[in-house]
Amino acid sequence: MSILRDRPFRLLWTARSVSALGNALMPVTVVFAILHSGGTAVDVGIVLTCQAVGQVVMLPVGGVWSDRLSRKLVLMATDAVQAVCYGLLAAMVFLGHAAVWQFGVTYTVAGMAFAFFTPASRAVVPELVESGKLQPANALLGLTDHSTKVLGPAVAALLLAVSTPGIALLIDSLSFLLSFVLVSRMRLSKPLERPEQQHFFTELREGWAIVAERRWYLANLFAWGVWNFGLAFFFVLGPVVMENGHGGATGWSIVLMTGAVGSILGGLAALRYLPRRPLVTTNALALVGIVPLALLAPPAPVLVVAVGVALTFATTALGGEVLATTQQQLFPKEMLARVSSLDWMISLIAMPAGYAAAGPVSELLGLRTTLLVIAALIGTPCVLLNLSRGVRSVQRLADGTIGVVGERDAVAPSGDSPAPAPAAPAEAAGPSGR
The missing domain is CATH 1.20.1250.20 (MFS general substrate transporter like domains)
Incomplete structure (x- = not known):
């Protein structure tokens, strides 16, 4: 838990916690918002499918641009887009003018923004913490995701019982707004020196080729x-x-x-x-x-x-x-x-x-x-x-x-020039003393 003493990571973790809780309300809230607006089960399926397809299609694009630009700026942009999307949905629900196509378009745009957030949020962690603290940092972020997925549906059900879907949508919008503010105050301790930009598809092939x-x-x-x-x-x-x-x-x-x-x-x-x-x-x-x-x-x-x-x-x-x-x-x-x-x-x-x-x-x-x-x-x-x-x-x-071990062109964790891996691994780690 000492990783939370590092202010940049603490800001990221807090931002992720806030936005994750707001986002965990959506699977329940959006469905009932569509139904309360006169939609059917078929409409719900169409909206959810559009959001999922938009996210999958934009993931490669999000990966390239998250490597091209400052990942901090990418996270801020995705927070801003999702805050606007859910704010618009909340306003339409409050005014009683929410149509199914509006849910489809807005929820799909939010899903596309999330496709940029996903690769950027994982890639930014090594820019905030030392190599030896990466797994505790990832574990804390993962704990946030798992915990909010437990709490989110329960909180959404409570909000729907005492209010309207518009309130939950507004809370989600505000959660992304708060996340935007927190991320904007986050200073990258190890900012990257990015190479000169090439054609989009060239960079996409480079990223996937290194895996292949x-x-x-x-x-x-x-x-x-x-x-x-x-x-x-x-x-x-x-x-x-x-x-x-x-x-x-x-x-x-x-x-x-x-x-x-x-x-x-x-x-x-x-x-x-x-x-x-x-x-x-x-x-x-x-x-x-x-x-x-x-x-x-x-x-x-x-x-x-x-x-x-x-x-x-x-x-x-x-x-x-x-x-x-x-x-x-x-x-x-x-x-x-x-x-x-x-x-x-x-x-x-x-x-x-x-x-x-x-x-x-x-x-x-x-x-x-x-x-x-x-x-x-x-x-x-x-x-x-x-x-x-x-x-x-x-x-x-x-x-x-x-x-x-044994791979002569092993990539150094820092992303520096390739270097030979050490000849022998460490002893079995077991529980860390951190």
Whole structure:
């Protein structure tokens, strides 16, 4: 927690906490705002689809511009755009003139702005903190995200019970305004010296090419895409299992709440646990993802499923922060946003694809067979990847940073000129003393 003594990071963490809580209100608030304005379930689906598509399409663009410009300015711009978008929606709801197309356009623009925020917010962290503090910093930011996702729906429900969707939209707008002010006061302790700008597509290819050069890392990204695809089946088929005499809506709520608690516990573990072989560890943690799917197949009692989900979400949260830290140290700082945008894009495409496939596949194969097949699908790449020499060569070095042992052109964490990696890794880290 000593990382919060660093004022620049403290400002970023506070800004992220405020805007994340406001943003966590949206999944519930926007849906009911559309319905209260005369929209239908079809309209809700169209608006949410437009927002998701806009975000995926703009992620590569956001990655390039977050590497071209000051990431601080990019974060401020995204905060400003989202504050205006949600402020306009709140005004339209208050005035009673909100049409479905207005929700679609405004929510899509907000999603596009978020596509710039996502890569910039991860890439800016190495500009604020030292290499040895990256994982605690990522863990604190992750804890904020997990906690607000738990609190957000509850706060949104309370606001909707005592007021109108317009109030929640206004609060979200104000949260981004406050985030803008906080980020504007943030001073980058390690600002980048960016190379001369080239053509947009040239820079995009450069960012993605550096990932493709390390095929084992690209394979690791796609393996996590498969994992996200498989987990989507859990979210679609889990309620179906519960509805068929195994706990119903109450049972499913218990499962999701324990999963949220597991995410927070995993984030806390990431504050201290520094694995010696980061990618090997995260792939091993990903194997736990087969547990919820396997437990739903018999199906097991609700409480057993809930414990399995809590364990899965805890290991996912821990693995996510370790992966973020590894990415920040394996690639040059001036390309981090582009690398991060590729990572996010794979995940954002995989989850909706899983949602769409879950129903038809379960009808074709049957519920139990589908759950077991998907469990095997997400587990197999994790095992195979850990057999890769490239994945096993990513290790925590003697100075505490992460590098590629034996790779002569390993990229220095600072983004300086390539240098040989040290010959031997550090001892197994275990819990950090920070």
